Amino acid sequence: MMKPLRDSQLKLLWTARIDYSQGSRVESHMHSDYDQLLVVLSGEGQTVIGGQSCEAKEGSAFLFLKGVSHSFRFTSPAITLDYKFQLLDRQLRECLEEAEPSCLCAGAHLADLKRWHKMSLHQMRNPKAHHPLGIESGLKGTLVTMLLDEKSDWSDSYAAFPSAGNDEPVVRYMKAHFSDKITLDMLARRFGFNPNYLIKRFSDKTGMTPIQYLQEIRLEKAKEYLEFTSLPITEVAEKVGWTQEYFSKIVKKRLGQSPSQYRESLIHAVGKDIILDEDFANVWRIVP
Missing domain, CATH: 2.60.120.10 (Jelly Rolls)
Structure with a gap:
C-alpha cells in the first residue's frame, strides 16, 4: 500500500x-x-x-x-x-x-x-x-x-471561523462581545438598520441570520473551553453568554453529547501520544 x-x-x-x-x-x-x-x-x-x-x-x-x-x-x-x-x-x-x-x-x-x-x-x-x-x-x-x-x-481570536462576512461590522461586534446579551433589536439599533433589513443584509453575506451566526461563535468558543481548559461547565456557559440549562441543551443538540460527555470524550487523550509517523517513538521527560 x-x-x-x-x-x-x-x-x-x-x-x-x-x-x-x-x-x-x-x-x-x-x-x-x-x-x-x-x-x-x-x-x-x-x-x-x-x-x-x-x-x-x-x-x-x-x-x-x-x-x-x-x-x-x-x-x-x-x-x-x-x-x-x-x-x-x-x-x-x-x-x-x-x-x-x-x-x-x-x-x-x-x-x-x-x-x-x-x-x-x-x-x-x-x-x-x-x-x-x-x-x-x-x-x-x-x-x-x-x-x-x-x-x-x-x-x-476567530480568524479561523468561517470567513464569509469577517469584514462585516456586525460580525466584528459579535465576535468581540459574544458573551454579552445580544438581541436582533439591539444590533439593529446599534447599526442603524431595520431588523428585517439587517437579517437580509447579513444573510446575503454570511448565509445565516445574525443570531444564528452568534450561536455559531458561542458554540465554537464553548468547544474550545471544553477542549483546552479545565474550567467548570457552569463557568464555560457563563463565559459564552448562555445559561447552563441552555448551554447543555444546545451542545446536546449540536454535538450529540452533553458538555461533560463531550469533554470526557477528549480528556483521555490528555498526556497521551498522538503519533503521526510510525517510525517515531516519543520519550517522556516530565519530572513531577
Whole structure:
C-alpha cells in the first residue's frame, strides 16, 4: 500500500496536550533528529533555550530547534500543546534559526494551533478523517507566520471561523462581545438598520441570520473551553453568554453529547501520544 503523501518541508511526528502540575519540569536536554514547538495555553513558569531564560505564561510559544539545549518548569498548574516535527527544507530551517525562539501566540495563530492538534487526534482515531498533508502544511504555515511575520494581526481570536462576512461590522461586534446579551433589536439599533433589513443584509453575506451566526461563535468558543481548559461547565456557559440549562441543551443538540460527555470524550487523550509517523517513538521527560 502506498504511504500517504506528506509535506516536503515539514513532517509532523507527534503532538499532545499535556497538563503539568505545579512544580513539574523537564530537565535540560536537546534533540538530535527533530524540532519541537511548545505552546502554553494556561499557567506560568520559565523556559531556558540555549542558555537564554524566558518567562512562560499564557500564550507563550517556544521553538526548540534540534541541537539546541532547552528546559522548562511550571510554577503553577499549566496546560500546553506540544508538537514534534522535522524541518526538511534547508531554507525554512535557516529562516527559523534566525527567528526569536519565543513569542506570544494569540488570535488566529492560537486558534489554528489548536485546530492542528484536534485534527491530529481525529486522524489518529480515524485515518480517513484528515489527510496528514493538510495538517502538516497548516502547521507549517502557522509556524512560519507566527515566528517570522512581525506585521501579522493576531487580534482576531476567530480568524479561523468561517470567513464569509469577517469584514462585516456586525460580525466584528459579535465576535468581540459574544458573551454579552445580544438581541436582533439591539444590533439593529446599534447599526442603524431595520431588523428585517439587517437579517437580509447579513444573510446575503454570511448565509445565516445574525443570531444564528452568534450561536455559531458561542458554540465554537464553548468547544474550545471544553477542549483546552479545565474550567467548570457552569463557568464555560457563563463565559459564552448562555445559561447552563441552555448551554447543555444546545451542545446536546449540536454535538450529540452533553458538555461533560463531550469533554470526557477528549480528556483521555490528555498526556497521551498522538503519533503521526510510525517510525517515531516519543520519550517522556516530565519530572513531577
